[in-house]
Amino acid sequence: MSRQLISASRITIRHANGFVALEDFSLQVEEGEFVGIVGPSGCGKTTFLDAVAGLIPVASGELLFNGHAVKGVVPGEVGYLFQKDSLLPWRTAYGNVCAALELKGVPKAEWPARANEVLHKVGLGRFTDRYPSQLSGGMRRRVQLAVLLAFDPPVILMDEPFGALDAQTRTIIEDDFLRLWGENRKTVLFVTHDLEEAICMCDRVVILTAHPGTVKEVLHVPLPRPRTVDEAKFADGFQPTLRTLSTSLRAEVGRTLAL
Ligand SMILES: Nc1ncnc2c1ncn2[C@@H]1O[C@H](COP(=O)(O)OP(=O)(O)OP(=O)(O)O)[C@@H](O)[C@H]1O
Ligand SMILES: [Mg+2]
Known part of the structure:
Protein backbone atom coordinates (compact mmCIF):
# COMPACT_ATOMS: atom_id res chain seq x y z
CA MET A 1 0.00 0.00 0.00
CA SER A 2 1.35 3.44 -0.84
CA ARG A 3 1.88 5.97 1.90
CA GLN A 4 1.98 9.71 2.02
CA LEU A 5 5.54 10.99 1.93
CA ILE A 6 4.94 14.72 1.62
CA SER A 7 1.92 16.45 3.04
CA ALA A 8 1.40 20.21 2.86
CA SER A 9 -1.80 21.33 4.57
CA ARG A 10 -2.82 24.94 4.11
CA ILE A 11 0.74 26.22 4.36
CA THR A 12 1.78 29.84 4.05
CA ILE A 13 5.43 30.70 3.40
CA ARG A 14 6.99 34.10 3.93
CA HIS A 15 10.45 35.08 2.78
CA ALA A 16 12.82 36.75 5.24
CA ASN A 17 11.63 40.22 4.17
CA GLY A 18 8.03 39.30 5.05
CA PHE A 19 6.96 38.75 1.46
CA VAL A 20 4.26 36.05 1.25
CA ALA A 21 5.23 33.65 -1.55
CA LEU A 22 2.74 30.81 -1.00
CA GLU A 23 -0.62 31.02 0.70
CA ASP A 24 -3.11 28.39 1.79
CA PHE A 25 -1.26 25.79 -0.26
CA SER A 26 -2.14 22.12 0.14
CA LEU A 27 -0.65 19.12 -1.63
CA GLN A 28 -0.28 15.48 -0.72
CA VAL A 29 2.28 13.32 -2.47
CA GLU A 30 2.48 9.57 -2.12
CA GLU A 31 5.63 7.52 -2.09
CA PRO A 57 10.26 27.39 7.20
CA VAL A 58 6.49 27.49 6.84
CA ALA A 59 4.86 30.45 8.59
CA SER A 60 1.55 28.67 9.16
CA GLY A 61 -0.11 25.40 8.27
CA GLU A 62 1.59 22.03 8.39
CA LEU A 63 4.32 20.57 6.19
CA LEU A 64 5.07 16.93 6.91
CA PHE A 65 7.77 14.71 5.50
CA ASN A 66 7.14 11.05 6.16
CA GLY A 67 4.73 12.01 8.94
CA HIS A 68 7.08 14.45 10.71
CA ALA A 69 7.06 18.24 10.57
CA VAL A 70 9.86 19.61 8.36
CA VAL A 78 15.88 14.86 -0.23
CA GLY A 79 18.01 15.29 -3.32
CA TYR A 80 17.63 18.70 -4.90
CA LEU A 81 18.49 19.37 -8.52
CA PHE A 82 18.67 23.15 -8.68
CA GLN A 83 17.96 25.08 -11.82
CA LYS A 84 21.54 26.25 -12.01
CA ASP A 85 24.61 24.06 -11.88
CA SER A 86 25.45 22.91 -8.41
CA LEU A 87 28.52 20.86 -9.25
CA LEU A 88 31.77 21.45 -7.43
CA PRO A 89 33.97 23.04 -10.14
CA TRP A 90 37.21 21.90 -8.54
CA ARG A 91 36.20 18.25 -8.61
CA THR A 92 35.92 15.92 -11.59
CA ALA A 93 32.69 14.14 -12.47
CA TYR A 94 33.97 11.23 -10.41
CA GLY A 95 34.93 13.54 -7.57
CA ASN A 96 31.50 15.16 -7.53
CA VAL A 97 29.82 11.78 -7.22
CA CYS A 98 32.25 10.78 -4.46
CA ALA A 99 31.29 13.95 -2.56
CA ALA A 100 27.69 12.69 -2.52
CA LEU A 101 28.80 9.24 -1.38
CA GLU A 102 30.86 10.82 1.40
CA LEU A 103 27.89 12.93 2.51
CA LYS A 104 25.77 9.82 2.56
CA GLY A 105 28.31 8.05 4.77
CA VAL A 106 29.23 5.34 2.27
CA PRO A 107 32.55 3.67 3.27
CA LYS A 108 35.44 5.02 1.17
CA ALA A 109 36.39 1.57 -0.10
CA GLU A 110 33.03 1.40 -1.90
CA TRP A 111 33.32 4.77 -3.64
CA PRO A 112 35.12 3.70 -6.84
CA ALA A 113 32.66 0.94 -7.68
CA ARG A 114 29.57 3.00 -6.79
CA ALA A 115 30.76 6.19 -8.50
CA ASN A 116 31.72 4.39 -11.69
CA GLU A 117 28.42 2.51 -11.69
CA VAL A 118 26.23 5.65 -11.52
CA LEU A 119 28.39 7.58 -14.00
CA HIS A 120 28.09 4.66 -16.36
CA LYS A 121 24.31 4.62 -15.88
CA VAL A 122 24.01 8.22 -17.03
CA GLY A 123 26.24 7.56 -20.03
CA LEU A 124 29.39 9.23 -18.73
CA GLY A 125 31.55 6.16 -18.25
CA ARG A 126 34.25 7.66 -20.50
CA PHE A 127 34.20 11.11 -18.92
CA THR A 128 34.65 10.37 -15.24
CA ASP A 129 37.88 12.40 -14.98
CA ARG A 130 36.53 15.55 -16.62
CA TYR A 131 35.98 18.73 -14.64
CA PRO A 132 32.59 20.47 -14.99
CA SER A 133 34.19 23.20 -17.13
CA GLN A 134 35.28 20.50 -19.58
CA LEU A 135 31.77 19.14 -20.04
CA SER A 136 28.80 20.32 -22.12
CA GLY A 137 25.61 21.59 -20.45
CA GLY A 138 23.88 18.26 -21.11
CA MET A 139 26.83 16.32 -19.69
CA ARG A 140 26.90 18.49 -16.57
CA ARG A 141 23.21 17.73 -16.03
CA ARG A 142 24.07 14.06 -16.39
CA VAL A 143 26.75 14.39 -13.71
CA GLN A 144 24.12 15.98 -11.49
CA LEU A 145 21.81 13.05 -12.16
CA ALA A 146 24.68 10.71 -11.27
CA VAL A 147 25.17 12.64 -8.02
CA LEU A 148 21.46 12.16 -7.29
CA LEU A 149 21.68 8.44 -8.05
CA ALA A 150 24.69 8.12 -5.76
CA PHE A 151 22.94 10.06 -3.03
CA ASP A 152 19.87 7.86 -3.52
CA PRO A 153 17.42 9.97 -1.48
CA PRO A 154 13.79 8.90 -1.01
N1 LIG B 1 14.66 35.37 -0.96
C1 LIG B 1 13.54 36.01 -1.29
N2 LIG B 1 13.14 37.11 -0.62
C2 LIG B 1 12.00 37.76 -0.91
N3 LIG B 1 11.15 37.37 -1.89
C3 LIG B 1 11.49 36.28 -2.60
C4 LIG B 1 12.70 35.55 -2.35
N4 LIG B 1 12.77 34.51 -3.22
C5 LIG B 1 11.66 34.62 -3.97
N5 LIG B 1 10.90 35.67 -3.60
C6 LIG B 1 9.61 36.06 -4.17
O1 LIG B 1 8.67 35.03 -3.87
C7 LIG B 1 7.83 34.78 -4.98
C8 LIG B 1 7.93 33.33 -5.38
O2 LIG B 1 9.24 33.10 -5.84
P1 LIG B 1 9.67 31.70 -6.44
O3 LIG B 1 11.12 31.78 -6.74
O4 LIG B 1 9.22 30.61 -5.55
O5 LIG B 1 8.80 31.67 -7.79
P2 LIG B 1 8.77 30.58 -8.95
O6 LIG B 1 7.36 30.13 -9.08
O7 LIG B 1 9.80 29.55 -8.71
O8 LIG B 1 9.13 31.47 -10.24
P3 LIG B 1 9.97 31.09 -11.58
O9 LIG B 1 9.04 30.27 -12.41
O10 LIG B 1 10.26 32.40 -12.20
O11 LIG B 1 11.19 30.34 -11.16
C9 LIG B 1 8.26 35.73 -6.09
O12 LIG B 1 7.39 36.83 -6.11
C10 LIG B 1 9.66 36.16 -5.69
O13 LIG B 1 9.92 37.50 -6.08
MG1 LIG C 1 11.59 29.06 -9.65
Missing part, protein backbone atom coordinates in the same frame (compact mmCIF):
# COMPACT_ATOMS: atom_id res chain seq x y z
CA GLY A 32 6.72 6.69 -5.63
CA GLU A 33 4.67 9.42 -7.30
CA PHE A 34 6.12 11.63 -10.01
CA VAL A 35 4.37 14.97 -9.53
CA GLY A 36 4.76 17.97 -11.81
CA ILE A 37 4.35 21.54 -10.62
CA VAL A 38 3.58 24.27 -13.13
CA GLY A 39 2.57 27.87 -12.60
CA PRO A 40 3.33 31.43 -13.66
CA SER A 41 6.75 32.85 -12.98
CA GLY A 42 6.98 34.09 -9.41
CA CYS A 43 4.01 32.08 -8.12
CA GLY A 44 6.10 30.17 -5.55
CA LYS A 45 7.21 26.89 -7.15
CA THR A 46 10.84 27.14 -6.07
CA THR A 47 9.72 28.40 -2.68
CA PHE A 48 7.70 25.22 -2.20
CA LEU A 49 10.62 22.97 -3.15
CA ASP A 50 12.84 24.95 -0.78
CA ALA A 51 10.33 24.37 2.02
CA VAL A 52 10.18 20.62 1.34
CA ALA A 53 13.99 20.56 1.43
CA GLY A 54 13.91 22.34 4.80
CA LEU A 55 15.66 25.46 3.47
CA ILE A 56 12.81 27.81 4.39
CA LYS A 71 12.13 21.59 10.69
CA GLY A 72 15.24 22.09 8.59
CA VAL A 73 17.56 20.26 6.27
CA VAL A 74 17.91 16.57 7.07
CA PRO A 75 20.91 15.17 5.18
CA GLY A 76 19.98 12.22 3.03
CA GLU A 77 16.25 12.95 3.02
CA VAL A 155 12.62 12.18 -2.57
CA ILE A 156 14.02 14.03 -5.57
CA LEU A 157 13.23 17.71 -6.07
CA MET A 158 13.87 19.05 -9.56
CA ASP A 159 13.58 22.73 -10.42
CA GLU A 160 13.35 23.22 -14.18
CA PRO A 161 16.08 20.58 -14.46
CA PHE A 162 16.38 20.42 -18.23
CA GLY A 163 15.24 23.93 -19.14
CA ALA A 164 18.62 25.17 -20.33
CA LEU A 165 19.26 22.28 -22.74
CA ASP A 166 18.72 22.22 -26.49
CA ALA A 167 15.63 20.28 -27.63
CA GLN A 168 17.44 17.12 -28.78
CA THR A 169 19.69 16.78 -25.73
CA ARG A 170 16.69 17.49 -23.60
CA THR A 171 14.58 14.66 -25.04
CA ILE A 172 17.45 12.22 -24.62
CA ILE A 173 18.08 13.19 -21.01
CA GLU A 174 14.33 13.15 -20.23
CA ASP A 175 14.13 9.61 -21.61
CA ASP A 176 17.20 8.62 -19.59
CA PHE A 177 15.67 10.03 -16.46
CA LEU A 178 12.35 8.26 -17.11
CA ARG A 179 14.23 4.98 -17.52
CA LEU A 180 16.35 5.51 -14.40
CA TRP A 181 13.30 6.57 -12.43
CA GLY A 182 11.48 3.42 -13.57
CA GLU A 183 14.18 1.28 -11.96
CA ASN A 184 13.23 2.25 -8.41
CA ARG A 185 10.40 4.79 -8.67
CA LYS A 186 11.51 7.42 -6.19
CA THR A 187 9.13 10.19 -5.23
CA VAL A 188 9.75 13.16 -7.53
CA LEU A 189 8.57 16.77 -7.42
CA PHE A 190 9.28 18.22 -10.84
CA VAL A 191 8.94 21.96 -11.52
CA THR A 192 8.80 22.96 -15.16
CA HIS A 193 7.47 25.67 -17.47
CA ASP A 194 7.24 23.17 -20.31
CA LEU A 195 3.75 21.67 -20.29
CA GLU A 196 4.60 18.93 -22.77
CA GLU A 197 7.51 17.90 -20.59
CA ALA A 198 5.25 17.89 -17.52
CA ILE A 199 2.81 15.52 -19.23
CA CYS A 200 5.51 13.22 -20.62
CA MET A 201 7.28 12.84 -17.29
CA CYS A 202 4.62 13.00 -14.58
CA ASP A 203 1.76 11.01 -13.05
CA ARG A 204 -0.03 14.17 -11.93
CA VAL A 205 0.47 17.83 -12.73
CA VAL A 206 -0.32 20.48 -10.14
CA ILE A 207 -1.24 23.88 -11.55
CA LEU A 208 -0.56 26.81 -9.27
CA THR A 209 -2.38 30.10 -9.33
CA ALA A 210 -0.74 33.44 -9.93
CA HIS A 211 1.18 34.78 -6.91
CA PRO A 212 0.65 34.18 -4.04
CA GLY A 213 0.61 30.59 -5.22
CA THR A 214 -2.02 28.14 -4.18
CA VAL A 215 -3.21 24.97 -5.90
CA LYS A 216 -5.61 25.78 -8.71
CA GLU A 217 -6.08 22.33 -10.17
CA VAL A 218 -4.50 18.90 -10.24
CA LEU A 219 -4.54 16.96 -13.51
CA HIS A 220 -4.03 13.23 -13.70
CA VAL A 221 -1.87 12.20 -16.69
CA PRO A 222 -3.73 9.34 -18.41
CA LEU A 223 -0.67 7.78 -20.06
CA PRO A 224 0.74 4.30 -19.41
CA ARG A 225 4.22 3.58 -18.07
CA PRO A 226 6.91 2.74 -18.92
CA ARG A 227 6.96 5.49 -21.54
CA THR A 228 9.41 7.50 -23.55
CA VAL A 229 8.87 11.15 -24.44
CA ASP A 230 7.95 10.27 -28.03
CA GLU A 231 5.58 7.52 -26.97
CA ALA A 232 3.89 9.94 -24.60
CA LYS A 233 3.53 12.67 -27.22
CA PHE A 234 1.83 10.33 -29.68
CA ALA A 235 -0.41 8.61 -27.12
CA ASP A 236 -4.18 9.19 -27.21
CA GLY A 237 -4.49 11.11 -23.96
CA PHE A 238 -1.65 13.55 -24.67
CA GLN A 239 -3.33 16.31 -26.69
CA PRO A 240 -6.51 16.60 -24.57
CA THR A 241 -4.38 16.78 -21.41
CA LEU A 242 -2.14 19.41 -22.99
CA ARG A 243 -5.16 21.49 -23.99
CA THR A 244 -6.69 21.38 -20.50
CA LEU A 245 -3.37 22.19 -18.85
CA SER A 246 -2.59 24.98 -21.25
CA THR A 247 -6.00 26.64 -20.89
CA SER A 248 -5.85 26.47 -17.11
CA LEU A 249 -2.32 27.85 -16.91
CA ARG A 250 -2.86 30.59 -19.49
CA ALA A 251 -5.53 32.14 -17.29
CA GLU A 252 -3.07 32.34 -14.39
CA VAL A 253 -0.24 33.69 -16.51
CA GLY A 254 -2.70 36.33 -17.74
CA ARG A 255 -3.46 37.26 -14.15
CA THR A 256 0.27 37.51 -13.38
CA LEU A 257 0.85 39.85 -16.30
CA ALA A 258 -2.13 41.98 -15.30
CA LEU A 259 -0.82 42.45 -11.74
Whole structure:
Protein backbone atom coordinates (compact mmCIF):
# COMPACT_ATOMS: atom_id res chain seq x y z
CA MET A 1 0.00 0.00 0.00
CA SER A 2 1.35 3.44 -0.84
CA ARG A 3 1.88 5.97 1.90
CA GLN A 4 1.98 9.71 2.02
CA LEU A 5 5.54 10.99 1.93
CA ILE A 6 4.94 14.72 1.62
CA SER A 7 1.92 16.45 3.04
CA ALA A 8 1.40 20.21 2.86
CA SER A 9 -1.80 21.33 4.57
CA ARG A 10 -2.82 24.94 4.11
CA ILE A 11 0.74 26.22 4.36
CA THR A 12 1.78 29.84 4.05
CA ILE A 13 5.43 30.70 3.40
CA ARG A 14 6.99 34.10 3.93
CA HIS A 15 10.45 35.08 2.78
CA ALA A 16 12.82 36.75 5.24
CA ASN A 17 11.63 40.22 4.17
CA GLY A 18 8.03 39.30 5.05
CA PHE A 19 6.96 38.75 1.46
CA VAL A 20 4.26 36.05 1.25
CA ALA A 21 5.23 33.65 -1.55
CA LEU A 22 2.74 30.81 -1.00
CA GLU A 23 -0.62 31.02 0.70
CA ASP A 24 -3.11 28.39 1.79
CA PHE A 25 -1.26 25.79 -0.26
CA SER A 26 -2.14 22.12 0.14
CA LEU A 27 -0.65 19.12 -1.63
CA GLN A 28 -0.28 15.48 -0.72
CA VAL A 29 2.28 13.32 -2.47
CA GLU A 30 2.48 9.57 -2.12
CA GLU A 31 5.63 7.52 -2.09
CA GLY A 32 6.72 6.69 -5.63
CA GLU A 33 4.67 9.42 -7.30
CA PHE A 34 6.12 11.63 -10.01
CA VAL A 35 4.37 14.97 -9.53
CA GLY A 36 4.76 17.97 -11.81
CA ILE A 37 4.35 21.54 -10.62
CA VAL A 38 3.58 24.27 -13.13
CA GLY A 39 2.57 27.87 -12.60
CA PRO A 40 3.33 31.43 -13.66
CA SER A 41 6.75 32.85 -12.98
CA GLY A 42 6.98 34.09 -9.41
CA CYS A 43 4.01 32.08 -8.12
CA GLY A 44 6.10 30.17 -5.55
CA LYS A 45 7.21 26.89 -7.15
CA THR A 46 10.84 27.14 -6.07
CA THR A 47 9.72 28.40 -2.68
CA PHE A 48 7.70 25.22 -2.20
CA LEU A 49 10.62 22.97 -3.15
CA ASP A 50 12.84 24.95 -0.78
CA ALA A 51 10.33 24.37 2.02
CA VAL A 52 10.18 20.62 1.34
CA ALA A 53 13.99 20.56 1.43
CA GLY A 54 13.91 22.34 4.80
CA LEU A 55 15.66 25.46 3.47
CA ILE A 56 12.81 27.81 4.39
CA PRO A 57 10.26 27.39 7.20
CA VAL A 58 6.49 27.49 6.84
CA ALA A 59 4.86 30.45 8.59
CA SER A 60 1.55 28.67 9.16
CA GLY A 61 -0.11 25.40 8.27
CA GLU A 62 1.59 22.03 8.39
CA LEU A 63 4.32 20.57 6.19
CA LEU A 64 5.07 16.93 6.91
CA PHE A 65 7.77 14.71 5.50
CA ASN A 66 7.14 11.05 6.16
CA GLY A 67 4.73 12.01 8.94
CA HIS A 68 7.08 14.45 10.71
CA ALA A 69 7.06 18.24 10.57
CA VAL A 70 9.86 19.61 8.36
CA LYS A 71 12.13 21.59 10.69
CA GLY A 72 15.24 22.09 8.59
CA VAL A 73 17.56 20.26 6.27
CA VAL A 74 17.91 16.57 7.07
CA PRO A 75 20.91 15.17 5.18
CA GLY A 76 19.98 12.22 3.03
CA GLU A 77 16.25 12.95 3.02
CA VAL A 78 15.88 14.86 -0.23
CA GLY A 79 18.01 15.29 -3.32
CA TYR A 80 17.63 18.70 -4.90
CA LEU A 81 18.49 19.37 -8.52
CA PHE A 82 18.67 23.15 -8.68
CA GLN A 83 17.96 25.08 -11.82
CA LYS A 84 21.54 26.25 -12.01
CA ASP A 85 24.61 24.06 -11.88
CA SER A 86 25.45 22.91 -8.41
CA LEU A 87 28.52 20.86 -9.25
CA LEU A 88 31.77 21.45 -7.43
CA PRO A 89 33.97 23.04 -10.14
CA TRP A 90 37.21 21.90 -8.54
CA ARG A 91 36.20 18.25 -8.61
CA THR A 92 35.92 15.92 -11.59
CA ALA A 93 32.69 14.14 -12.47
CA TYR A 94 33.97 11.23 -10.41
CA GLY A 95 34.93 13.54 -7.57
CA ASN A 96 31.50 15.16 -7.53
CA VAL A 97 29.82 11.78 -7.22
CA CYS A 98 32.25 10.78 -4.46
CA ALA A 99 31.29 13.95 -2.56
CA ALA A 100 27.69 12.69 -2.52
CA LEU A 101 28.80 9.24 -1.38
CA GLU A 102 30.86 10.82 1.40
CA LEU A 103 27.89 12.93 2.51
CA LYS A 104 25.77 9.82 2.56
CA GLY A 105 28.31 8.05 4.77
CA VAL A 106 29.23 5.34 2.27
CA PRO A 107 32.55 3.67 3.27
CA LYS A 108 35.44 5.02 1.17
CA ALA A 109 36.39 1.57 -0.10
CA GLU A 110 33.03 1.40 -1.90
CA TRP A 111 33.32 4.77 -3.64
CA PRO A 112 35.12 3.70 -6.84
CA ALA A 113 32.66 0.94 -7.68
CA ARG A 114 29.57 3.00 -6.79
CA ALA A 115 30.76 6.19 -8.50
CA ASN A 116 31.72 4.39 -11.69
CA GLU A 117 28.42 2.51 -11.69
CA VAL A 118 26.23 5.65 -11.52
CA LEU A 119 28.39 7.58 -14.00
CA HIS A 120 28.09 4.66 -16.36
CA LYS A 121 24.31 4.62 -15.88
CA VAL A 122 24.01 8.22 -17.03
CA GLY A 123 26.24 7.56 -20.03
CA LEU A 124 29.39 9.23 -18.73
CA GLY A 125 31.55 6.16 -18.25
CA ARG A 126 34.25 7.66 -20.50
CA PHE A 127 34.20 11.11 -18.92
CA THR A 128 34.65 10.37 -15.24
CA ASP A 129 37.88 12.40 -14.98
CA ARG A 130 36.53 15.55 -16.62
CA TYR A 131 35.98 18.73 -14.64
CA PRO A 132 32.59 20.47 -14.99
CA SER A 133 34.19 23.20 -17.13
CA GLN A 134 35.28 20.50 -19.58
CA LEU A 135 31.77 19.14 -20.04
CA SER A 136 28.80 20.32 -22.12
CA GLY A 137 25.61 21.59 -20.45
CA GLY A 138 23.88 18.26 -21.11
CA MET A 139 26.83 16.32 -19.69
CA ARG A 140 26.90 18.49 -16.57
CA ARG A 141 23.21 17.73 -16.03
CA ARG A 142 24.07 14.06 -16.39
CA VAL A 143 26.75 14.39 -13.71
CA GLN A 144 24.12 15.98 -11.49
CA LEU A 145 21.81 13.05 -12.16
CA ALA A 146 24.68 10.71 -11.27
CA VAL A 147 25.17 12.64 -8.02
CA LEU A 148 21.46 12.16 -7.29
CA LEU A 149 21.68 8.44 -8.05
CA ALA A 150 24.69 8.12 -5.76
CA PHE A 151 22.94 10.06 -3.03
CA ASP A 152 19.87 7.86 -3.52
CA PRO A 153 17.42 9.97 -1.48
CA PRO A 154 13.79 8.90 -1.01
CA VAL A 155 12.62 12.18 -2.57
CA ILE A 156 14.02 14.03 -5.57
CA LEU A 157 13.23 17.71 -6.07
CA MET A 158 13.87 19.05 -9.56
CA ASP A 159 13.58 22.73 -10.42
CA GLU A 160 13.35 23.22 -14.18
CA PRO A 161 16.08 20.58 -14.46
CA PHE A 162 16.38 20.42 -18.23
CA GLY A 163 15.24 23.93 -19.14
CA ALA A 164 18.62 25.17 -20.33
CA LEU A 165 19.26 22.28 -22.74
CA ASP A 166 18.72 22.22 -26.49
CA ALA A 167 15.63 20.28 -27.63
CA GLN A 168 17.44 17.12 -28.78
CA THR A 169 19.69 16.78 -25.73
CA ARG A 170 16.69 17.49 -23.60
CA THR A 171 14.58 14.66 -25.04
CA ILE A 172 17.45 12.22 -24.62
CA ILE A 173 18.08 13.19 -21.01
CA GLU A 174 14.33 13.15 -20.23
CA ASP A 175 14.13 9.61 -21.61
CA ASP A 176 17.20 8.62 -19.59
CA PHE A 177 15.67 10.03 -16.46
CA LEU A 178 12.35 8.26 -17.11
CA ARG A 179 14.23 4.98 -17.52
CA LEU A 180 16.35 5.51 -14.40
CA TRP A 181 13.30 6.57 -12.43
CA GLY A 182 11.48 3.42 -13.57
CA GLU A 183 14.18 1.28 -11.96
CA ASN A 184 13.23 2.25 -8.41
CA ARG A 185 10.40 4.79 -8.67
CA LYS A 186 11.51 7.42 -6.19
CA THR A 187 9.13 10.19 -5.23
CA VAL A 188 9.75 13.16 -7.53
CA LEU A 189 8.57 16.77 -7.42
CA PHE A 190 9.28 18.22 -10.84
CA VAL A 191 8.94 21.96 -11.52
CA THR A 192 8.80 22.96 -15.16
CA HIS A 193 7.47 25.67 -17.47
CA ASP A 194 7.24 23.17 -20.31
CA LEU A 195 3.75 21.67 -20.29
CA GLU A 196 4.60 18.93 -22.77
CA GLU A 197 7.51 17.90 -20.59
CA ALA A 198 5.25 17.89 -17.52
CA ILE A 199 2.81 15.52 -19.23
CA CYS A 200 5.51 13.22 -20.62
CA MET A 201 7.28 12.84 -17.29
CA CYS A 202 4.62 13.00 -14.58
CA ASP A 203 1.76 11.01 -13.05
CA ARG A 204 -0.03 14.17 -11.93
CA VAL A 205 0.47 17.83 -12.73
CA VAL A 206 -0.32 20.48 -10.14
CA ILE A 207 -1.24 23.88 -11.55
CA LEU A 208 -0.56 26.81 -9.27
CA THR A 209 -2.38 30.10 -9.33
CA ALA A 210 -0.74 33.44 -9.93
CA HIS A 211 1.18 34.78 -6.91
CA PRO A 212 0.65 34.18 -4.04
CA GLY A 213 0.61 30.59 -5.22
CA THR A 214 -2.02 28.14 -4.18
CA VAL A 215 -3.21 24.97 -5.90
CA LYS A 216 -5.61 25.78 -8.71
CA GLU A 217 -6.08 22.33 -10.17
CA VAL A 218 -4.50 18.90 -10.24
CA LEU A 219 -4.54 16.96 -13.51
CA HIS A 220 -4.03 13.23 -13.70
CA VAL A 221 -1.87 12.20 -16.69
CA PRO A 222 -3.73 9.34 -18.41
CA LEU A 223 -0.67 7.78 -20.06
CA PRO A 224 0.74 4.30 -19.41
CA ARG A 225 4.22 3.58 -18.07
CA PRO A 226 6.91 2.74 -18.92
CA ARG A 227 6.96 5.49 -21.54
CA THR A 228 9.41 7.50 -23.55
CA VAL A 229 8.87 11.15 -24.44
CA ASP A 230 7.95 10.27 -28.03
CA GLU A 231 5.58 7.52 -26.97
CA ALA A 232 3.89 9.94 -24.60
CA LYS A 233 3.53 12.67 -27.22
CA PHE A 234 1.83 10.33 -29.68
CA ALA A 235 -0.41 8.61 -27.12
CA ASP A 236 -4.18 9.19 -27.21
CA GLY A 237 -4.49 11.11 -23.96
CA PHE A 238 -1.65 13.55 -24.67
CA GLN A 239 -3.33 16.31 -26.69
CA PRO A 240 -6.51 16.60 -24.57
CA THR A 241 -4.38 16.78 -21.41
CA LEU A 242 -2.14 19.41 -22.99
CA ARG A 243 -5.16 21.49 -23.99
CA THR A 244 -6.69 21.38 -20.50
CA LEU A 245 -3.37 22.19 -18.85
CA SER A 246 -2.59 24.98 -21.25
CA THR A 247 -6.00 26.64 -20.89
CA SER A 248 -5.85 26.47 -17.11
CA LEU A 249 -2.32 27.85 -16.91
CA ARG A 250 -2.86 30.59 -19.49
CA ALA A 251 -5.53 32.14 -17.29
CA GLU A 252 -3.07 32.34 -14.39
CA VAL A 253 -0.24 33.69 -16.51
CA GLY A 254 -2.70 36.33 -17.74
CA ARG A 255 -3.46 37.26 -14.15
CA THR A 256 0.27 37.51 -13.38
CA LEU A 257 0.85 39.85 -16.30
CA ALA A 258 -2.13 41.98 -15.30
CA LEU A 259 -0.82 42.45 -11.74
N1 LIG B 1 14.66 35.37 -0.96
C1 LIG B 1 13.54 36.01 -1.29
N2 LIG B 1 13.14 37.11 -0.62
C2 LIG B 1 12.00 37.76 -0.91
N3 LIG B 1 11.15 37.37 -1.89
C3 LIG B 1 11.49 36.28 -2.60
C4 LIG B 1 12.70 35.55 -2.35
N4 LIG B 1 12.77 34.51 -3.22
C5 LIG B 1 11.66 34.62 -3.97
N5 LIG B 1 10.90 35.67 -3.60
C6 LIG B 1 9.61 36.06 -4.17
O1 LIG B 1 8.67 35.03 -3.87
C7 LIG B 1 7.83 34.78 -4.98
C8 LIG B 1 7.93 33.33 -5.38
O2 LIG B 1 9.24 33.10 -5.84
P1 LIG B 1 9.67 31.70 -6.44
O3 LIG B 1 11.12 31.78 -6.74
O4 LIG B 1 9.22 30.61 -5.55
O5 LIG B 1 8.80 31.67 -7.79
P2 LIG B 1 8.77 30.58 -8.95
O6 LIG B 1 7.36 30.13 -9.08
O7 LIG B 1 9.80 29.55 -8.71
O8 LIG B 1 9.13 31.47 -10.24
P3 LIG B 1 9.97 31.09 -11.58
O9 LIG B 1 9.04 30.27 -12.41
O10 LIG B 1 10.26 32.40 -12.20
O11 LIG B 1 11.19 30.34 -11.16
C9 LIG B 1 8.26 35.73 -6.09
O12 LIG B 1 7.39 36.83 -6.11
C10 LIG B 1 9.66 36.16 -5.69
O13 LIG B 1 9.92 37.50 -6.08
MG1 LIG C 1 11.59 29.06 -9.65
